[in-house]
Amino acid sequence: MLTAETKARTKHTQFVLTPWSAQGTLDMPTIDHAIGSWLYDTSGKRYLDLSAGLVAVNLGHSHPTVVRAIADQAAKLCYAAPAFFNELRTEVAEELAALAPWSEGARTFFTTGGGEANEDAIKMSRMISGRHKVLATYRSFHGSAPGAGTLSGENRRWPNEPGIPGVIHFFAPFPYRSPFNTDDPVEETRRALEHLELVLTYEDPKRVAAILMEPVVGSNGVIVYPDGYLKGVREICDRHSIFLIFDEVMTGFGRTGAAFASKRFGVTPDLITIAKGSTSAYIPLGGVIVRERLASYFDDHVLNCGHTYSGHPLAMAAARGALRAYKEENIFDRALEIEQWMRQLLGSLRESSPIVGDVRGIGAFFALDLVRDRATREPIVAWQGPSAGAMPAILKSLRNRGVYAFGRYNVILVTPPLTISRDELSFGVDALSGVLAEISSAL
Numbered sequence: 001m002l003t004a005e006t007k008a009r010t011k012h013t014q015f016v017l018t019p020w021s022a023q024g025t026l027d028m029p030t031i032d033h034a035i036g037s038w039l040y041d042t043s044g045k046r047y048l049d050l051s052a053g054l055v056a057v058n059l060g061h062s063h064p065t066v067v068r069a070i071a072d073q074a075a076k077l078c079y080a081a082p083a084f085f086n087e088l089r090t091e092v093a094e095e096l097a098a099l100a101p102w103s104e105g106a107r108t109f110f111t112t113g114g115g116e117a118n119e120d121a122i123k124m125s126r127m128i129s130g131r132h133k134v135l136a137t138y139r140s141f142h143g144s145a146p147g148a149g150t151l152s153g154e155n156r157r158w159p160n161e162p163g164i165p166g167v168i169h170f171f172a173p174f175p176y177r178s179p180f181n182t183d184d185p186v187e188e189t190r191r192a193l194e195h196l197e198l199v200l201t202y203e204d205p206k207r208v209a210a211i212l213m214e215p216v217v218g219s220n221g222v223i224v225y226p227d228g229y230l231k232g233v234r235e236i237c238d239r240h241s242i243f244l245i246f247d248e249v250m251t252g253f254g255r256t257g258a259a260f261a262s263k264r265f266g267v268t269p270d271l272i273t274i275a276k277g278s279t280s281a282y283i284p285l286g287g288v289i290v291r292e293r294l295a296s297y298f299d300d301h302v303l304n305c306g307h308t309y310s311g312h313p314l315a316m317a318a319a320r321g322a323l324r325a326y327k328e329e330n331i332f333d334r335a336l337e338i339e340q341w342m343r344q345l346l347g348s349l350r351e352s353s354p355i356v357g358d359v360r361g362i363g364a365f366f367a368l369d370l371v372r373d374r375a376t377r378e379p380i381v382a383w384q385g386p387s388a389g390a391m392p393a394i395l396k397s398l399r400n401r402g403v404y405a406f407g408r409y410n411v412i413l414v415t416p417p418l419t420i421s422r423d424e425l426s427f428g429v430d431a432l433s434g435v436l437a438e439i440s441s442a443l
Contacts, residue, residue: 005030005043019144020156027396034061037420039404047399050428051406052417055218055250055365056281059325060417066282069321073314082110082310089311092319096289099259101268105292109303110285110311114249114275115143117286118151118212120305121271124290125210125243127304128297132165133208135199137172139220142212142247151212154220155384170199172213174223176358176369177377185226193232205240210271215261218250221411222367224360230267243270243294249286250365253277253322254332254418257339257363264362270294279318280325284309331418335363341422342366345429346414353436355380355443366414368432370394372443379410380443394435401431 008030012018018026029041037060039047052058059066073088080086089110097106109124111117122134136142138153149156150163157163171179173192180191200208215230217223237244246269251261253274258264260272271294275286309315326332339362346366350356357371357379372378381389391407398405405428406413412432416425 003043005041008042025392027392029399036060036062037417037424045402047402047404048424048428048431049417050398050403050432051413051415053281054276054406055255055413055415056276058253058255058277058418059280059322059331060419063280063282063321063325063419065325065328066280066318066321069317069324070282070314073317077313080313082306082308086311086313086316088313088316088320092316092323095320095323096274096287100272100289100291101260101262102291106289107292107295108287108289109305110287110315111275111307112284112309112312112315113143113286114247114273115145115148115286116307117249117273117275117288118142118245118247119145119147121245121273121288122147122151122210122212123305124271124288124294124303125245127301128294129209129241129243131207131209133168133203134166135168135170135196135203135208135211137213137217138169139172139174139217139223140214140247141219142214168199168203170196172217172223173226173229174217174221175226176223176360186228189226189229189232192229193236196233196236200236200240205242208240208242210243210245211237212245212247214247214249214251215265215267216251216256216362216365219406219408219413221369222361222365222413222415224362230265234267234269237270245269245271245273247273249273249275250415253280254326254335255363255365255415257332257335259332261362278322279315280322282322283312283315283318285312285315285319329419335365335418338364338416338418338420338425341425342414345426349429349433349436352433353440355436355440361414364416364418364420368412368414370410370412370436370439380439381409383409385409390439394439397435397438398431401434403428403431405432 031039032042033040093108096108100106136151140153142148142151146160147164149160150167153169173188175185248260256264272289279285346359350359355370358369370380
């Protein structure tokens with residue numbers, strides 16, 4: 001007799017295409033429901049959500065404030081064309097403007113996800129500046145569709161090539177695996193900024209509309225830039241009248257210990273793209289928050305951006321509920337407390353496991369860099385290599401121990417819901433410790 005879980009898996013493989021996977025290798029549980037920091041499959045087994053889904057479920061699962069907001073809105077209005085005014089949409093945009101780092105004010109253009117938001121951000125930058133080129137970093141991910149996929153710097157860009165024209169990539173600092181051949185973070189920053197200036201020289205800065213970056217690199221390793229780098233990029237943009245766009249799809253809404261990473265680091269961009277945490281991922285929502293001095297351009301010029309579901313009422317309700325919960329429960333500051341737990345627990349894990357080469361992060365946004373040899377820093381899987389190597393087995397072993405985490409190549413993300421307890425986090429780290437011990441023995 002087939003179990004409910006077996007039946008569900010069989011039907012999934014028959015009818016569903018799963019992203020980023022060879023379909024014949026799929027081996028994942030079927031999630032039935034989720035509460036707080038825990039996922040439950042159809043067999044009743046539970047898994048600690050150590051990566052908040054895809055670094056998105058900041059409030060944990062089934063938060064009553066957000067669920068109630070969605071239900072109430074569904075009974076009132078489920079859709080209105082984006083051209084209509086809507087008080088709920090206005091309220092959410094007003095709250096976002098209050099959270100943004102600009103004293104001059106801001107306006108938000110809503111999308112259905114982060115990739116669309118990044119595409120619209122560069123489109124706006126091109127329209128306002130009259131320039132065409134856009135720079136983005138190599139070790140980045142900004143979305144998977146042809147436009148956003150071209151902006152991405154890593155190997156998920158390749159299937160989109162040749163992609164959209166006018167996108168140029170450059171190297172950003174990464175102290176642990178320096179592309180600038182130095183172990184000194186200060187020198188790394190100096191060389192990285194010099195490199196960016198050189199790229200601009202060859203591309204003609206007067207032709208560059210914007211520089212797009214994640215203020216903390218996300219799925220490509222959770223890289224926190226050395227002190228002074230983001231400030232230096234801001235100064236370069238000011239010097240050449242280039243717009244600076246921060247992709248805060250992962251870093252927004254408390255993930256780094258502030259409403260936005262730009263506020264945590266004290267560096268102000270010109271546009272901020274959002275998604276994921278805007279609704280705690282309960283309903284798809286993205287957007288471009290545009291500082292007022294740029295947004296006002298569209299008072300007299302047509303904003304040639306639009307989506308059927310822009311500012312969708314149910315998404316707006318989820319956003320309002322999430323923003324209310326963030327404020328009432330002081331969630332943005334709570335990530336600062338989680339950061340201390342992370343540094344202690346993951347620091348101890350690094351001391352005990354010889355294959356943890358580096359632990360890095362900020363707020364509730366951390367990663368483990370797994371290596372074969374600490375001295376050489378050789379990764380357990382070649383970055384952007386031909387296969388995922390040992391990572392699928394590592395993640396499956398974690399699930400067998402009751403923990404879900406997101407990982408790529410040699411990096412495991414530890415990015416839990418911002419509502420996680422210390423005991424829950426300890427459970428997750430203990431599971432990581434056990435799995436890494438197994439892998440270490442095998443290596």
